[in-house]
Amino acid sequence: MENISGENQAAQNIAFNDAFQVLHGKAHEFVTDKQEELLLNFGLEDYSDYALDESQNSIQFFHADGSPSLSFQYLLIGTWNRSENTWTWAWEGDHLIQEDLEVIFNYGEFYGFEALTSRKWQATEKHAWAVGAVSAYLRGANGIFKLPFVDVDKFILLQKIQ
Numbered sequence: 001m002e003n004i005s006g007e008n009q010a011a012q013n014i015a016f017n018d019a020f021q022v023l024h025g026k027a028h029e030f031v032t033d034k035q036e037e038l039l040l041n042f043g044l045e046d047y048s049d050y051a052l053d054e055s056q057n058s059i060q061f062f063h064a065d066g067s068p069s070l071s072f073q074y075l076l077i078g079t080w081n082r083s084e085n086t087w088t089w090a091w092e093g094d095h096l097i098q099e100d101l102e103v104i105f106n107y108g109e110f111y112g113f114e115a116l117t118s119r120k121w122q123a124t125e126k127h128a129w130a131v132g133a134v135s136a137y138l139r140g141a142n143g144i145f146k147l148p149f150v151d152v153d154k155f156i157l158l159q160k161i162q
Helices: 009-013 018-042 095-111 125-139
Strands: 049-053 058-062 068-081 086-089 120-122 143-148 152-161
Touching: 018 125, 018 143, 068 095, 068 125, 086 125, 095 125, 125 143, 125 152
Parallel strands: none
Antiparallel strands: 049 058, 058 068, 068 086, 068 152, 086 120, 143 152
């Protein structure tokens, strides 16, 4: 497993100590296993497009011919801003998301993991994937998915298969 502490000096304000590295190792293994399940059971790599229904928090994946095939309920966990190199948790300003992310925040508070409790912090894409993996592990998600937008990437947890 890759060390996530990174070489980006801007990310030094968040400590990725040995305990967080251990947690990330378990989370990475969990997410890798879930990804393999999605590939084996649903052929996830065969889907060429997706559509979001933000009002229902669902994502639907489509085959190349446009036929829908796989849908998930999802949970937005945060955004990584590529131009600012920052991670922002999704709980900012949204009470419903805040409740869904409370397990992650509380875990971070209990163990002193600033990356799980600081609303916004300097981060590389590697850091975004790391907190995404930890979030998926703590929430028992089916996987993580990155939604690319103009300046930010939104990270979602794939939850219940529909």
